[in-house]
Amino acid sequence: MRKELKRFKGFTLKNMPREEFFAPGHRACQGCGTVLPVRLALKALGPDTIAVSATGCIEIISSPFPYTSWRVPWIHVAFENSASVASGIEAALKVLKRKGRFPKRKKVNIVVFAGDGATFDIGLQFLSGALERGHNLIYICLDNEAYMNTGVQRSAATPYGAHTTTSPAGKVIKGQVTWKKNLPAIVAAHNIPYVATANPAFYLDLMNKVKKASLIEGPCYIHVFSVCPTGWGCKPEDVIKVAKLAVETRVFPLYEVIDGKYILNRKVDKPKPVEEYLKLQRRFRHLTPEQIEYIQKRVNEEYEKLVKLCECFPAS
Amino acid sequence: MGKKVAKEVSIAVAEAVAQCNVDVISAYPITPQTHIVEHLSELVANGELDAEFVPVESEHAALSVCIGAAATGARVFTSTASQGLLLMYENLFIASNYRLPIVMVIANRSISGPISIWNDHSDVMTTRDAGWIQLFAENGQEAVDLIYQAYRIAEKCLLPVAVNLDGFTLTHVVEPIEFIDDELLKKYLPPLKMKYKLDPRNPITIGAIGIPEIYTESKKAQDEALKASYPVILRAWREFARLTGRKYNPVETYYMEDAEVALLIMGSLAETAMNAVDYLREKGKRVGLLRFRLWRPFPQREFIKAIGKVKALGVVDRAVSHCSTGGPVGIEVRSALYQSNKRPRVVNFIAGLSGRDVTVEDFVEMFERTYQALKEKPKAAYEIYGVKE
Numbered sequence A: 001m002r003k004e005l006k007r008f009k010g011f012t013l014k015n016m017p018r019e020e021f022f023a024p025g026h027r028a029c030q031g032c033g034t035v036l037p038v039r040l041a042l043k044a045l046g047p048d049t050i051a052v053s054a055t056g057c058i059e060i061i062s063s064p065f066p067y068t069s070w071r072v073p074w075i076h077v078a079f080e081n082s083a084s085v086a087s088g089i090e091a092a093l094k095v096l097k098r099k100g101r102f103p104k105r106k107k108v109n110i111v112v113f114a115g116d117g118a119t120f121d122i123g124l125q126f127l128s129g130a131l132e133r134g135h136n137l138i139y140i141c142l143d144n145e146a147y148m149n150t151g152v153q154r155s156a157a158t159p160y161g162a163h164t165t166t167s168p169a170g171k172v173i174k175g176q177v178t179w180k181k182n183l184p185a186i187v188a189a190h191n192i193p194y195v196a197t198a199n200p201a202f203y204l205d206l207m208n209k210v211k212k213a214s215l216i217e218g219p220c221y222i223h224v225f226s227v228c229p230t231g232w233g234c235k236p237e238d239v240i241k242v243a244k245l246a247v248e249t250r251v252f253p254l255y256e257v258i259d260g261k262y263i264l265n266r267k268v269d270k271p272k273p274v275e276e277y278l279k280l281q282r283r284f285r286h287l288t289p290e291q292i293e294y295i296q297k298r299v300n301e302e303y304e305k306l307v308k309l310c311e312c313f314p315a316s
Numbered sequence B: 001m002g003k004k005v006a007k008e009v010s011i012a013v014a015e016a017v018a019q020c021n022v023d024v025i026s027a028y029p030i031t032p033q034t035h036i037v038e039h040l041s042e043l044v045a046n047g048e049l050d051a052e053f054v055p056v057e058s059e060h061a062a063l064s065v066c067i068g069a070a071a072t073g074a075r076v077f078t079s080t081a082s083q084g085l086l087l088m089y090e091n092l093f094i095a096s097n098y099r100l101p102i103v104m105v106i107a108n109r110s111i112s113g114p115i116s117i118w119n120d121h122s123d124v125m126t127t128r129d130a131g132w133i134q135l136f137a138e139n140g141q142e143a144v145d146l147i148y149q150a151y152r153i154a155e156k157c158l159l160p161v162a163v164n165l166d167g168f169t170l171t172h173v174v175e176p177i178e179f180i181d182d183e184l185l186k187k188y189l190p191p192l193k194m195k196y197k198l199d200p201r202n203p204i205t206i207g208a209i210g211i212p213e214i215y216t217e218s219k220k221a222q223d224e225a226l227k228a229s230y231p232v233i234l235r236a237w238r239e240f241a242r243l244t245g246r247k248y249n250p251v252e253t254y255y256m257e258d259a260e261v262a263l264l265i266m267g268s269l270a271e272t273a274m275n276a277v278d279y280l281r282e283k284g285k286r287v288g289l290l291r292f293r294l295w296r297p298f299p300q301r302e303f304i305k306a307i308g309k310v311k312a313l314g315v316v317d318r319a320v321s322h323c324s325t326g327g328p329v330g331i332e333v334r335s336a337l338y339q340s341n342k343r344p345r346v347v348n349f350i351a352g353l354s355g356r357d358v359t360v361e362d363f364v365e366m367f368e369r370t371y372q373a374l375k376e377k378p379k380a381a382y383e384i385y386g387v388k389e
């Protein structure tokens, strides 16, 4: 086990911090499942945190000047470069501590919140650079599977078959034609100390992963399944249900990669059919039975691959 | 005062940056900027400079790192040129609006296409509206002095400063340089203390969305800040002269007192142009030379004063603004004159693109053409000079 994690004590319902660092009153849509992980992550990180956001829904809904939802220091610069901005903050704190211009012993978490577009597409190079350089930061990808802020256009995170405004369900082409890019795998290939997937429906698990990331020295990446009721066409009250089904159908498995060792957090031996997950969302309503069958097959294959990785490279 | 040492200007500039005790350096290699950042990384690697060198994967990232670090209260440095500056583009505007005291050296180089590594001002001229303080050096000594001054100005005004050095013709030449000594520099450049920065002990929000109700006010505030930098820059130069004896002005003049025809130029080509002035003066011609050291904020008052009583002014641009009303400098100069009562004839040459030599003879020719403009109005708003037919 990593030495930093020896001190790790998980959150429970009993010791869950009461304090909120993401204030209510923000402008997110009703039931937004992208803002929820931000609130949970900040709860886990506490006040000694500096947050960076990429342009996107979270940035827009949290900062209509003169209001702000951020009770920790926060900066937004542009769409693609949050990983670099965070690298700069980390480098600054390191040297300022060394030169006695910032309290030496004060541990500050540097956390990025960036959408799937900002992470999979336009910002991938920036993320890769920051991971490779080994900055001590936490990068949280809020994956709502499209460019929501600009009106639901497809990204490399959009799942196969999904309707978006640039992968429309047309008469000939029926939604997104490509399979979702496996970003956690790409990130893990950077050999960083900590990679995890998380889901706000499993909120203690999510908070614990964020907490672990804050303890671990070096770059940490958490990939968060972030339901967007507006873009996915599901009911606001079904957001948590959809998020849970993503795990129960194996669409979005929960796992960690710690120093290259894989841990499957939730084995799904008796998966629910993916159709149950798909049918709650209007973005999939045009799917043909063949398409659903293809998704089912591919979801199982991807899951099996992950199980193999966990068997081949188990955490001790 | 220290003694003069012979140094390549890039190396000297890097050493001046190191003397300023920067905290974070982030850059990406591009000719002709490389020697500056190579030397800085060497100083860090040898423990001669206590700073974090962040070797990023692109120029966009380099400026992003500087933005993050400056917002956290660190003194930062970056340097680039040409395509690198263009890759940074969106960040330039953000850095100035966020009022971050970043110092950047631009080793001026032409922009693609066609690709060219040689010197002109087409890179920096694309950033005229980015809200940075813009300085242009003529020689190595000035390059080094502008670095010291840039940090003082940036930190007093909370605005980013770009120091422009002509690529190769200035960055790569060896010149005698006098460094300011460290004790004196401490007086001139106090440690950076930012009142508003990213610090968990006092959380602030930076980079909020500018809804229509406040965007205009944000831009007005930024404009006022850049305007207010003008007297601060003059004071920084006065103080520098007091400490070192080296005098700096927004607009430098050469034989302008009684000049009837003058050329205006920026950067290191001014030294060649001076030789042309000397030559023509010997022949009894009343010619003079103007050079903008300060380009942003535009030195309106000094410029109008400096042109004295010239009847014709030849503006030598080092960049093209395709099919507009002149080269970038020409356009601004005409507009500046229009706000004054002075109406010299303006001739606009675009010369020295991509390192094309501009010789003393060329400047003599431009002087002659500017003289001709006294008799006959130039046919075109600008002319790309020296095109081979």
Ligand SMILES: Cc1ncc(C[n+]2csc(CCOP(=O)(O)OP(=O)(O)O)c2C)c(N)n1
Binding pocket: A034, A054, A055, A056, A057, A058, A079, A080, A114, A115, A116, A117, A118, A119, A142, A144, A145, A146, A147, A148, A149, A150, A155
């Ligand atoms: C360089 C650049 N290109 C495009 C945009 C427009 N833009 C802003 S946010 C956004 C989409 C954000 O998508 P994502 O990162 O997935 O975040 P979400 O809004 O979905 O949470 C786009 C395309 C921009 N701001 N900057």
Ligand code: SF4
Binding pocket: A027, A028, A029, A030, A031, A032, A033, A034, A035, A057, A058, A061, A144, A148, A149, A227, A228, A229, A230, A231
């Ligand atoms: S569009 Fe989606 S992600 Fe954006 S605020 Fe609304 S629900 Fe949240």
Ligand SMILES: [Mg+2]
Binding pocket: A115, A116, A117, A142, A143, A144, A145, A146, A147, A148
């Ligand atoms: Mg998205």
